[in-house]
Amino acid sequence: MEIRQVGIIGAGQMGNGIAHVFALAGYDVLLTDISQDALDGARSTITRNLDRQVSRGTIDAGARDAALGRIASTLKLPDLGASDLVIEAATERETVKQAIFEDLVPHLKPETILTSNTSSISITRLAARTDRPEKFMGFHFMNPVPVMQLVELIRGIATDGPTFDACLAVVERLGKTASTAEDFPAFIVNRILIPMINEAVYALYEGVGNVRSIDTSMKLGANHPMGPLELADFIGLDTCLAIMNVLHDGLADTKYRPCPLLVKYVEAGWLGRKTKRGFYDYRGDEPVPTR
Ligand SMILES: CC(=O)CC(=O)SCCNC(=O)CCNC(=O)[C@H](O)C(C)(C)COP(=O)(O)OP(=O)(O)OC[C@H]1O[C@@H](n2cnc3c(N)ncnc32)[C@H](O)[C@@H]1OP(=O)(O)O
Ligand SMILES: NC(=O)C1=CN([C@@H]2O[C@H](COP(=O)(O)OP(=O)(O)OC[C@H]3O[C@@H](n4cnc5c(N)ncnc54)[C@H](OP(=O)(O)O)[C@@H]3O)[C@@H](O)[C@H]2O)C=CC1
Numbered sequence: 001m002e003i004r005q006v007g008i009i010g011a012g013q014m015g016n017g018i019a020h021v022f023a024l025a026g027y028d029v030l031l032t033d034i035s036q037d038a039l040d041g042a043r044s045t046i047t048r049n050l051d052r053q054v055s056r057g058t059i060d061a062g063a064r065d066a067a068l069g070r071i072a073s074t075l076k077l078p079d080l081g082a083s084d085l086v087i088e089a090a091t092e093r094e095t096v097k098q099a100i101f102e103d104l105v106p107h108l109k110p111e112t113i114l115t116s117n118t119s120s121i122s123i124t125r126l127a128a129r130t131d132r133p134e135k136f137m138g139f140h141f142m143n144p145v146p147v148m149q150l151v152e153l154i155r156g157i158a159t160d161g162p163t164f165d166a167c168l169a170v171v172e173r174l175g176k177t178a179s180t181a182e183d184f185p186a187f188i189v190n191r192i193l194i195p196m197i198n199e200a201v202y203a204l205y206e207g208v209g210n211v212r213s214i215d216t217s218m219k220l221g222a223n224h225p226m227g228p229l230e231l232a233d234f235i236g237l238d239t240c241l242a243i244m245n246v247l248h249d250g251l252a253d254t255k256y257r258p259c260p261l262l263v264k265y266v267e268a269g270w271l272g273r274k275t276k277r278g279f280y281d282y283r284g285d286e287p288v289p290t291r
Pocket of ligand 1: 049052053056058118141142143144145146148189193226231239
């Protein structure tokens, strides 16, 4: 089946980036969220990021305008029923994702491929709650989507070959590179990356360093483009904690214990850049460390 119409659920930082790259690659995109503010915010973020690509000469103004013209939005989940491919990119909470799939499935065409951009949650378990586990995959983009080259493709236990091949062809058309991961908690990138971030929070919690010294050490000492605490703020501390909890529960190993300081920041609602405060405070001109 040819994929033309792509439905994206969740217009947060990942949903808007995914809509951006699909529209630029010529797909028709329908973006949905529970909040009109999130849909409006996504459109302005996509416009700003496309403008930046125009000003850097990566794309021309015609491509920007065409991409914007291919993105529609709706508050009604059933409107995604005509999609050939659906990518769920709502909050990293299994109950939220399950409820979305349960509400959506009755409206879908039988041939629609369902995917989740989850960072960590079992694809097999999400798939089992739908009417089409064989047409269900993990389709995991990296943040920021327009910049990062990788897409992790994760098969659930029941995913069939044509579904995997169709998703792989989409990744190629987006001009990105796929890597295949088995369906175990947090797959490959986050199995390695998020425990490193959690360890950086432990280093902060135990007073080994402060926010600035930990980030500087990893930027200049290990050539990471962002320090681990800056990256945690960029990903979202709620998402980092959710991933650690999936690793801890799913692998039953104390080495994945979420740092109590990470839990405290999330409980405070200090979720990083998206709430303007996390390990750094973003409310002024320059980010200021909070510890
Ligand atoms: C949690 C999960 O499930 C999985 C994950 O995603 S984990 C997170 C993975 N991501 C990372 O690790 C990101 C680490 N950080 C980086 O790679 C870099 O800091 C960064 C690419 C984000 C920014 O790089 P930088 O050099 O500081 O910034 P900058 O020079 O402004 O941008 C570099 C390029 O990206 C582009 N860019 C940056 N952010 C962008 C965005 N949101 N949209 C579009 N383009 C963007 C810029 O236009 C620029 O493009 P050109 O090279 O064509 O000029
Ligand atoms: N952040 C990252 O670096 C990465 C995240 N991911 C994954 O992508 C997904 C989204 O993450 P991210 O974009 O960062 O999160 P955000 O918090 O930025 O966005 C999530 C969006 O989903 C919306 N939402 C919540 N419930 C529903 C629902 N029932 N129907 C539709 N929309 C809903 C939220 O609305 P509201 O704000 O009103 O609750 C919000 O707009 C998660 O699964 C995450 O693990 C994957 C790769 C990288």
